[in-house]
Amino acid sequence: MLEIRNLHTSVQGKEILKGVNLKVNAGEVHAIMGPNGSGKSTLAQVLAGRETYVVTKGQVIYKGNDLLEMDPEERAREGVFLAFQYPVEIPGVTNTYFLKAALNAIRKHRGLEELDAVEFIALMKKKTEILHIDNSLLSRPVNEGFSGGEKKKNEIFQMAVLEPQLSILDETDSGLDIDALRIVADGVNKLKTKENATIVVTHYQRLLNYIVPDFVHILVDGRFVHSGGKELALELEEKGYDWVKDPDTVSA
Amino acid sequence: MISETLERYKSYFDAFEKSMNGESASAVHARRREAMKMFLELGFPSTKHEEWRFTNVTPISQTQFQPSTLSSIADVALSQIERFFLKEADGSRLVFIDGLFAPDLSSVDKKAQRITIDSLANALKGNVSAVETHLGTTAAFDENGFVALSTAFMYDGAFIHVPDNESVANPIQLLFIATGDSQPRVASPRNLVVVGKNAQVSIVEGYYHLRDQSYFTNSVSEIVVGSDSIVEFDRVINESDSAYHVSGIHIAQKASSVFTSNAISLSGLIIRNNVTAVLGGEHAECTLNGLSLGTGAELIDNHTAIDHASANCDSHELYKAILDGKSRGVFNGKIFVRKDAQKTDAKQTNKTLLLSDEAIMDTKPQLEIFADDVKCTHGATVGQLDDEQIFYLRARGISLDDARDLLTRAFALSVISKIRIEPLRKKLDTMLQEKLRHGRLENA
Ligand SMILES: Nc1ncnc2c1ncn2[C@@H]1O[C@H](COP(=O)(O)OP(=O)(O)OP(=O)(O)O)[C@@H](O)[C@H]1O
Numbered sequence: 001m002l003e004i005r006n007l008h009t010s011v012q013g014k015e016i017l018k019g020v021n022l023k024v025n026a027g028e029v030h031a032i033m034g035p036n037g038s039g040k041s042t043l044a045q046v047l048a049g050r051e052t053y054v055v056t057k058g059q060v061i062y063k064g065n066d067l068l069e070m071d072p073e074e075r076a077r078e079g080v081f082l083a084f085q086y087p088v089e090i091p092g093v094t095n096t097y098f099l100k101a102a103l104n105a106i107r108k109h110r111g112l113e114e115l116d117a118v119e120f121i122a123l124m125k126k127k128t129e130i131l132h133i134d135n136s137l138l139s140r141p142v143n144e145g146f147s148g149g150e151k152k153k154n155e156i157f158q159m160a161v162l163e164p165q166l167s168i169l170d171e172t173d174s175g176l177d178i179d180a181l182r183i184v185a186d187g188v189n190k191l192k193t194k195e196n197a198t199i200v201v202t203h204y205q206r207l208l209n210y211i212v213p214d215f216v217h218i219l220v221d222g223r224f225v226h227s228g229g230k231e232l233a234l235e236l237e238e239k240g241y242d243w244v245k246d247p248d249t250v251s252a
Numbered sequence: 253m254i255s256e257t258l259e260r261y262k263s264y265f266d267a268f269e270k271s272m273n274g275e276s277a278s279a280v281h282a283r284r285r286e287a288m289k290m291f292l293e294l295g296f297p298s299t300k301h302e303e304w305r306f307t308n309v310t311p312i313s314q315t316q317f318q319p320s321t322l323s324s325i326a327d328v329a330l331s332q333i334e335r336f337f338l339k340e341a342d343g344s345r346l347v348f349i350d351g352l353f354a355p356d357l358s359s360v361d362k363k364a365q366r367i368t369i370d371s372l373a374n375a376l377k378g379n380v381s382a383v384e385t386h387l388g389t390t391a392a393f394d395e396n397g398f399v400a401l402s403t404a405f406m407y408d409g410a411f412i413h414v415p416d417n418e419s420v421a422n423p424i425q426l427l428f429i430a431t432g433d434s435q436p437r438v439a440s441p442r443n444l445v446v447v448g449k450n451a452q453v454s455i456v457e458g459y460y461h462l463r464d465q466s467y468f469t470n471s472v473s474e475i476v477v478g479s480d481s482i483v484e485f486d487r488v489i490n491e492s493d494s495a496y497h498v499s500g501i502h503i504a505q506k507a508s509s510v511f512t513s514n515a516i517s518l519s520g521l522i523i524r525n526n527v528t529a530v531l532g533g534e535h536a537e538c539t540l541n542g543l544s545l546g547t548g549a550e551l552i553d554n555h556t557a558i559d560h561a562s563a564n565c566d567s568h569e570l571y572k573a574i575l576d577g578k579s580r581g582v583f584n585g586k587i588f589v590r591k592d593a594q595k596t597d598a599k600q601t602n603k604t605l606l607l608s609d610e611a612i613m614d615t616k617p618q619l620e621i622f623a624d625d626v627k628c629t630h631g632a633t634v635g636q637l638d639d640e641q642i643f644y645l646r647a648r649g650i651s652l653d654d655a656r657d658l659l660t661r662a663f664a665l666s667v668i669s670k671i672r673i674e675p676l677r678k679k680l681d682t683m684l685q686e687k688l689r690h691g692r693l694e695n696a
């Protein structure tokens with residue numbers, strides 16, 4: 001589904017990703033871990049099409065096409081979804097209005113009928129139940145005044161409504177209380193199919209108890225220094241990043 | 253020695269006076285003559301005048317506009333103007349063509365018996381005492397040449413009188429339609445709204461046009477709000493994009509009255525709105541909101557002055573501007589707090605969204621406070637659409653254009669949502685979207 005080949009990016013002249021390689025197949029869950037500032041969010045944002053990050057080298061192939069050639073909205077319509085580490089507040093635009101515009105843009109692109117108000121409300125109701133989202137959040141402006149946890153839940157709610165093929169969750173677990181974490185993880189698992197794939201960026205092993213990854217990758221200073229199965233996360237939790245940072249002890 | 257321009261208006265005034273037979277002896281006409289004299293003294297303001305620094309009105313003074321009162325009313329069919337009506341808001345509707353009352357296009361709600369909703373020209377014939385008392389007195393004409401000129405030619409417009417303890421259920425629509433026919437004309441519509449004690453009324457003033465021609469609207473509204481009364485006065489300015497619109501809204505509020513105005517400036521080559529409100533009794537509340545949407549070479553200038561002449565009064569102002577192309581916006585908000593106006597609470601906010609690099613906003617708050625126990629705040633921001641917000645929307649599948657539209661509409665919504673008349677909110681949102689999309693309005 002996704003293949004990243006030797007990706008280099010820089011922002012304001014500073015190189016951040018220094019040759020990232022990653023292959024994600026349909027049905028898989030990949031976890032990306034790594035110290036603060038190692039470039040995890042940069043990778044996530046580049047995949048979603050954020051223009052502030054300049055790709056200086058490398059390729060990204062998504063479903064057989066050059067992902068980097070596509071506008072952000074085109075990527076979203078083709079099934080790429082980024083749950084933001086810092087969801088953006090949009091005063092004056094209600095969550096419902098925003099999601100309806102997004103969903104209909106995506107449906108139109110896929111040759112599906114746009115949903116009318118009644119159908120849309122029915123869909124929202126179904127999805128709020130899965131994620132135990134408080135209905136009042138829907139009529140409020142997007143993320144405005146939401147608590148940290150509510151913002152994260154709202155990201156997963158959007159994912160549930162838009163039904164992407166490739167979801168990239170950037171630290172969706174941070175800021176969630178233990179119940180919310182379970183609900184969110186539960187939601188992600190429910191939305192999982194053989195056709196879609198998930199990339200989870202996280203600092204904590206505890207999320208991976210709920211969303212069990214097929215692969216764990218460790219990003220240090222713009223490069224994956226280590227990849228392995230889910231047990232890698234446990235090892236990391238025990239030993240800390242110094243263990244992977246030291247090239248003598250790790251064979252990347 | 254007076255200029256050719258002033259000479260021209262003087263001769264128009266003489267012709268107007270001649271056409272009057274009989275009425276020229278009235279007290280109202282004496283006020284017109286005084287105003288004409290004042291206009292000849294003041295003339296049109298130049299940019300050297302502090303109040304007109306950013307708004308050059310030379311194109312207005314140099315065009316040979318003829319007062320519309322000097323010709324007969326143009327023939328306009330209902331079908332040509334129906335699209336300007338607020339359909340779901342059925343109430344009284346007065347239609348004016350080039351500033352002159354068109355009875356055949358108007359309709360007055362018969363249920364509102366004790367309330368006077370009529371043309372000013374009719375009211376002047378009937379020697380109504382409220383007219384004699386208030387007409388030309390709430391709007392001072394000794395400072396601003398445009399008010400003086402408008403007062404000299406005041407003749408028609410709306411006269412609304414709501415007696416004590418009466419309330420008008422449906423909003424009253426006042427429609428001013430410019431035909432853009434023949435030679436360029438100046439219309440000087442004059443509205444007089446007199447609201448008694450403990451009464452309530454909502455009025456929507458709409459300026460529309462039939463052709464994209466140059467013309468000049470020089471309107472003045474005088475609004476007297478009695479104690480404990482509630483008045484909403486909304487304005488939609490959709491003039492032709494080669495037309496000029498100068499308006500004066502002059503409000504006198506008594507104790508515990510609540511006045512709200514939402515003025516939406518959508519189209520016009522030069523739009524200048526002057527609002528003055530005098531809070532002449534305790535516990536009065538005055539809210540002035542405005543939204544400007546400039547594109548092309550439009551200039552939209554809002555000047556407000558709120559005079560806290562009594563203690564314990566509140567005023568709120570929210571003026572927003574969206575400027576695209578080479579358009580310019582001006583906001584000047586004066587707040588006076590008199591010595592005895594303790595416990596004044598005044599809040600002024602001015603926010604501008606620039607959609608192009610060439611658009612310019614000039615904003616200036618002007619607070620003059622002579623009392624010591626007051627709360628006055630003001631704030632102004634000028635910014636662009638937020639890249640992070642745009643990216644967030646696009647990352648959800650919304651196109652760049654739609655994302656920009658959505659955010660721009662959201663910016664405007666905080667003003668439009670303050671309007672209590674739902675059909676008007678809807679109409680404005682549609683017009684706003686059309687103008688954002690096409691850069692101009694198809695005389696909607
Ligand atoms: N717009 C920007 N301008 C300048 N530097 C940036 C910008 N965006 C990211 N960086 C820098 O790039 C580096 C990688 O940042 P990134 O957000 O990708 O880290 P991260 O791995 O997600 O960290 P965290 O775990 O704290 O979320 C950091 O040093 C950061 O300061």
Ligand SMILES: [Mg+2]
Pocket residue numbers: 040041042085170171
């Ligand atoms: Mg990050």
